[in-house]
Amino acid sequence: MNTYFKIKSQLDHFSVDIEYEFESGVLVVQGESGAGKTTLLKFISGLKNPEVGKIAFGEQIVFDHIDKINIPTRHRNIGYVFQNYALFPNMTVAENITYGIKNMIDFKDKAKREKLLSYCESVMNTFHIDHLKKKYPRNISGGEKQRVALSRAIVTRPKLLLLDEPFSALDEKTKKIVYKEFEQFKQNFHIPTILITHSSLECEMFADQKIVLENGKRVN
Numbered sequence: 001m002n003t004y005f006k007i008k009s010q011l012d013h014f015s016v017d018i019e020y021e022f023e024s025g026v027l028v029v030q031g032e033s034g035a036g037k038t039t040l041l042k043f044i045s046g047l048k049n050p051e052v053g054k055i056a057f058g059e060q061i062v063f064d065h066i067d068k069i070n071i072p073t074r075h076r077n078i079g080y081v082f083q084n085y086a087l088f089p090n091m092t093v094a095e096n097i098t099y100g101i102k103n104m105i106d107f108k109d110k111a112k113r114e115k116l117l118s119y120c121e122s123v124m125n126t127f128h129i130d131h132l133k134k135k136y137p138r139n140i141s142g143g144e145k146q147r148v149a150l151s152r153a154i155v156t157r158p159k160l161l162l163l164d165e166p167f168s169a170l171d172e173k174t175k176k177i178v179y180k181e182f183e184q185f186k187q188n189f190h191i192p193t194i195l196i197t198h199s200s201l202e203c204e205m206f207a208d209q210k211i212v213l214e215n216g217k218r219v220n
């Protein structure tokens with residue numbers, strides 16, 4: 001499934017003009033601070049809308065300024081992991097993770113429900129967080145929060161996963177563990193992913209394709 005985005009927009013003194021298409025795997029986005037990386041993810045997710053552009057996940061067009069298509073964020077089926085993880089503080093880890101699929105769990109259809117819950121289990125196994133289910137975000141470490149945030153985004157089976165520097169706040173030891181888990185995730189789940197990172201090691205390990213932004217434009 002190809003992911004395509006063409007975005008042209010003028011934000012005060014910052015103009016964005018980026019077009020790219022990738023087939024699958026992980027697209028790494030690099031660029032200096034202020035280059036427009038987070039802004040690009042906001043456009044793709046629908047948190048911002050460009051004046052001109054088109055965004056498509058395979059056959060599904062989620063934004064097209066010509067045909068006036070603009071699917072709202074909540075219906076774009078995107079998993080978004082923010083730099084600060086943005087977990088719900090008053091929900092347990094299990095509640096955080098199943099939040100996005102609550103409506104999909106049809107309690108009358110036992111087989112469907114069990115399939116969904118077993119998918120959740122396999123995601124939690126990948127990120128080794130099964131034992132944290134009953135804890136609240138305030139009582140878990142930064143590395144654990146990061147794994148919960150990734151799991152929460154993945155269990156909805158998004159068409160596209162957007163990761164904004166997801167490993168940057170972790171210490172070196174935790175990073176190594178989460179890198180292995182992420183590699184495992186990449187091999188097992190096959191969800192097209194856009195990963196913003198400043199790290200050349202992460203780029204080397206995870207990038208199937210890479211683009212570099214400078215001042216809102218693609219330079220590489």
Ligand SMILES: Nc1ncnc2c1ncn2[C@@H]1O[C@H](COP(=O)(O)OP(=O)(O)OP(=O)(O)O)[C@@H](O)[C@H]1O
Pocket residue numbers: 011012013014031032033034035036037038039040
């Ligand atoms: N709504 C907005 N209106 C005007 N300018 C904006 C808006 N949102 C972002 N910008 C500007 O866009 C530029 C790019 O910001 P962005 O956060 O996308 O950079 P970044 O590459 O993700 O940086 P970092 O690596 O520091 O996170 C900045 O100059 C910022 O001030």
